[in-house]
Amino acid sequence: MTTPQVVVHRDKDLMAQAAAARVITKVVDAQAARGSASLVLTGGRNGNALLAALAGAPARDAVDWSRLDLWWGDERFLPEGDPDRNVTQARAALLDAVPLDPARVHPMPASDGLFGNDVDAAAEAYAEELATAAGPQIASPPAGAGGGPVPAFDVLMLGVGPDTHVASLFPEHPGVRETERTVIGVRGAPKPPPTRISLTLPAIRAAREVWLLAAGEDKANAAAIALSGAGEIQAPAAGAYGSSRTLWLLDRAAAAQLPKQLYPPASA
């Protein structure tokens, strides 16, 4: 487990801009080192704000978009093109504006696709897609965490819910207890829509870097709980960490209840 680092920004707009700048640097470095890079995107307002900031970033063309693999941490199980699907929102915020290789964009299945309404079959298919992509570079899942092969993602981003959920892993729900599968179907999610697909904690922990994004005072309690030693069943965000780095990107409002020793100065 990597010890979380906390970076606090003045407000959510600056947070999105700074996170977008980080993404650019990370992707450029990974492409220089390994030829390609992989990102796992998140749904939610903060994830979308980051993508919109990337679209407007002056340095965005430093990225070779054709050598970038995109995956999703979770998806709302809705028909293709539904405005509430995370991939629909990501396309509108960024993906339609950059020259990605469509074969490297891996949205989670829609509810009117190959698997129809069978969310478990859809989740299993996504797990297989990840396993295929992992190829020879199989990430070692943390000891005792189970989990099948998934790529060692360069950066996996997660929004954080006010209840400490990440991806579609909600406190005390069965999904947060999953130790074997890398992708699961979720039913009865407290955040609408109720049916979703999600990476599990073992899959999340295969990422090199996990970045958690939270802005606003309604996230202050969640950030404080997750960063104060809570268990991952009660606080799923506490179980989201990367193999080499875990970074919490907060605005001042979301950082307001952090224990003093965790509260670094906010960027101007």
Ligand SMILES: O=C(O)[C@H](O)[C@@H](O)[C@H](O)[C@H](O)COP(=O)(O)O
């Ligand atoms: O698809 C989703 O709903 C999510 O991926 C979910 O986990 C989200 O990231 C958080 O609820 C934070 O959302 P906000 O950034 O909008 O608060």
